[in-house]
Amino acid sequence: MSGHSNYEPKTGFERWLDTRLPIVRLAYDSVIDFPTPKNLNYWWTFGGILAVCLGIQIVTGVVLAMHYVPHVDYAFNSVERIMRDVNYGWLVRYMHSNGASMFFIAVYIHMFRGLYYGSYKAPREVLWILGCVIYLLMMATAFMGYVLPWGQMSFHGAVVITNLFGALPVVGESITTWLWGGFAVDNPTLNRFFSLHFLLPFMIAGVVILHIWALHVPGNGNPTGVNVKSKEDTVPFHPYYTVKDGFAISIFLLMFAVFVFFQPNALGDAVNYVPANPLVTPAHIVPEWYFLPFYAILRAVPDKLAGVLLMFGAIAMLFVLPWLDTSKVRSMRYRPTAKLYFGIFVLACLVLGYCGGRLPDDHVIGNLSTFQLLDADLNSMVWLSRVATAYYFAYFVVVLPILGLTETPLPQPESISAPVLPANAPAGAAASPEKRG
Amino acid sequence: MLRKGFILAALGLAFVAGPSFAATHPEEPKGVHWSFEGPFGKFDQAQVQRGYKVYREVCAACHSMSLLSFRNLGEKSGPFFDDKYKNPNDNAYVKAISKDYQINDIDSETGDVIQRPGTPADRFPSPFPNEAAARASNGGALPPDLSVIIKARAQGPQYVYSILTGYVAPPAGLEVPPNQHYNPYMPGDVSAFYKGKGHVPAGGFIAMAPPLEAEKVTFDDGTKSTIDQQAKDVVAFLAWASEPKQTERKQFGVAAMIYLLIFAGLLWVSYRRIWKNVAH
Numbered sequence: 001m002s003g004h005s006n007y008e009p010k011t012g013f014e015r016w017l018d019t020r021l022p023i024v025r026l027a028y029d030s031v032i033d034f035p036t037p038k039n040l041n042y043w044w045t046f047g048g049i050l051a052v053c054l055g056i057q058i059v060t061g062v063v064l065a066m067h068y069v070p071h072v073d074y075a076f077n078s079v080e081r082i083m084r085d086v087n088y089g090w091l092v093r094y095m096h097s098n099g100a101s102m103f104f105i106a107v108y109i110h111m112f113r114g115l116y117y118g119s120y121k122a123p124r125e126v127l128w129i130l131g132c133v134i135y136l137l138m139m140a141t142a143f144m145g146y147v148l149p150w151g152q153m154s155f156h157g158a159v160v161i162t163n164l165f166g167a168l169p170v171v172g173e174s175i176t177t178w179l180w181g182g183f184a185v186d187n188p189t190l191n192r193f194f195s196l197h198f199l200l201p202f203m204i205a206g207v208v209i210l211h212i213w214a215l216h217v218p219g220n221g222n223p224t225g226v227n228v229k230s231k232e233d234t235v236p237f238h239p240y241y242t243v244k245d246g247f248a249i250s251i252f253l254l255m256f257a258v259f260v261f262f263q264p265n266a267l268g269d270a271v272n273y274v275p276a277n278p279l280v281t282p283a284h285i286v287p288e289w290y291f292l293p294f295y296a297i298l299r300a301v302p303d304k305l306a307g308v309l310l311m312f313g314a315i316a317m318l319f320v321l322p323w324l325d326t327s328k329v330r331s332m333r334y335r336p337t338a339k340l341y342f343g344i345f346v347l348a349c350l351v352l353g354y355c356g357g358r359l360p361d362d363h364v365i366g367n368l369s370t371f372q373l374l375d376a377d378l379n380s381m382v383w384l385s386r387v388a389t390a391y392y393f394a395y396f397v398v399v400l401p402i403l404g405l406t407e408t409p410l411p412q413p414e415s416i417s418a419p420v421l422p423a424n425a426p427a428g429a430a431a432s433p434e435k436r437g
Numbered sequence: 438m439l440r441k442g443f444i445l446a447a448l449g450l451a452f453v454a455g456p457s458f459a460a461t462h463p464e465e466p467k468g469v470h471w472s473f474e475g476p477f478g479k480f481d482q483a484q485v486q487r488g489y490k491v492y493r494e495v496c497a498a499c500h501s502m503s504l505l506s507f508r509n510l511g512e513k514s515g516p517f518f519d520d521k522y523k524n525p526n527d528n529a530y531v532k533a534i535s536k537d538y539q540i541n542d543i544d545s546e547t548g549d550v551i552q553r554p555g556t557p558a559d560r561f562p563s564p565f566p567n568e569a570a571a572r573a574s575n576g577g578a579l580p581p582d583l584s585v586i587i588k589a590r591a592q593g594p595q596y597v598y599s600i601l602t603g604y605v606a607p608p609a610g611l612e613v614p615p616n617q618h619y620n621p622y623m624p625g626d627v628s629a630f631y632k633g634k635g636h637v638p639a640g641g642f643i644a645m646a647p648p649l650e651a652e653k654v655t656f657d658d659g660t661k662s663t664i665d666q667q668a669k670d671v672v673a674f675l676a677w678a679s680e681p682k683q684t685e686r687k688q689f690g691v692a693a694m695i696y697l698l699i700f701a702g703l704l705w706v707s708y709r710r711i712w713k714n715v716a717h
Binding site: 038077080081083084090091094235239240243244246247250251253254257258260261262264265270271273274283417 | 475476504509581584585588589590591593624679680681682685686687689690691693694697698700701704705707708711712715716
């Protein structure tokens, strides 16, 4: 999509088409001949994995929509009918429900990859922001999809999440009523969620095209963070990365298959197999695992509006990240101090996920009783969430802006080829043992 | 303050719970080994048949299974599957079982409400015409539908088995409300009813009286009809009913894993060969 095209039409038809709609040229330049840094490691295979995830979700989702009935009286039973009476319906449905989790596993790895290797830095800011837009759309899609089976957790999860908008001053109540299409989560809510759940994946696909377009202007980053300097630094995308991505995708699908075939309900909550009942609230309302960190941030503050703002702020941080990180060095491979803070950041995210799945008053350490600090025992999930939330935000607004100005990065290699050619710069090669693969 | 409390409750938070709140946890469900566990696990057809008999003679008095049809009993991996009848609607056992039931219907000639013998295509009839009737007959409690009960509870098979076999006499100091029964495996909180010393007993109250008794069901294959046996068998039946395609799923899964492993191996070899001459 950028630079010189090496496509040469081989047949008469291709020559004819090329002067009218150069679509074969576009495909050739984007996925065959596209010059790709030769040092990409396996963390770079998750883009391809995510494309496969989106494809699986759309194909299985369209088939499910042929059998699903979006009505409060029939939704639950129609999903069970898919599992019992539709040919291979169990396969399609379990691929779709577990596919959502797989999609999020892959997207989180993809995002942490970007954070570690500075993929958001100039000239890739727009590429990064488009990725954040995709993530936001994914969250909306996953949330609405979870409501569709109309189980207990579907219903009460929808109540909790839509009520968040009620925290907004003045307009909150009107917005909530507008979202519901009534005065409670009911049939109109289910209908519109179904409609939007069908629409949003195609919007995701559209933004994915923009994401790839924005990727193909500067080209791929790479683990050294050094720009491509010559043809020696790159290999054509096909066959080098089609085969490497293909291998990674097949390994990912193996893990996917373990869940679909042998543990299809392990990632979901058993309560969602109880049909929705507005009069009975489950003892413990928890979202799916991929929302738990944000759920923990939401609950970390005892004020609803502040919690909502903090939760959306956690995602907003990602959007402005390119202008928060002041370091000119892309890859943390050459930023030992940043690497340490990044490690703690990953830990904080995992801790938030853990806290989100527990009750706020649960003890962190067994039966140890400490003392009441403000509104909760110090040894409680709510205080652990607060510490992790504080670090989450501090990483973006304190660590990254300051560290870029104060740290002393390690020397970076001259070029991508330099650290791997045996004659050159052995120091650089020794400093990065993880790049092989 | 009231508004704040309402908001927090709406959020499903536990912030509102004061320090006096001491939720008790039920006992961990008993560990039982099931033939249908694990990637190669299968249902024991004889056991699922016995389980169906327990359901039919005991559970079905109060519990519906509205998602099940009689034909399901004759489907592959079902309790009455027979190779002779590829179409479960032709299955002799299934036809005989369904014929035993009277199904509410409308006479297509006159429009009158009638009852007719069941067919394999009919759903399991529910014991009560509606929820109000079910509650009225059960001291206000609603017996849950059992179609997906094993999937609808954490550690489903162990949990249901533990409930069925876990009834014990209430500990001293525990006052059991009328129409309720103490079960240490039932989630709930009995602290308000406990006047005894020491820890509040684990578990909760359940409206269902202990349903199983030794010899309550006579097994046709001569298996000794103990409470434990009845509970295990009915759990196997309910596990099958919750997920009738699970054997098919696992068999498909083994083939899919083998296919993917070979596919991954080929891609790995291709990858090594293609990248052989690239320093990276």
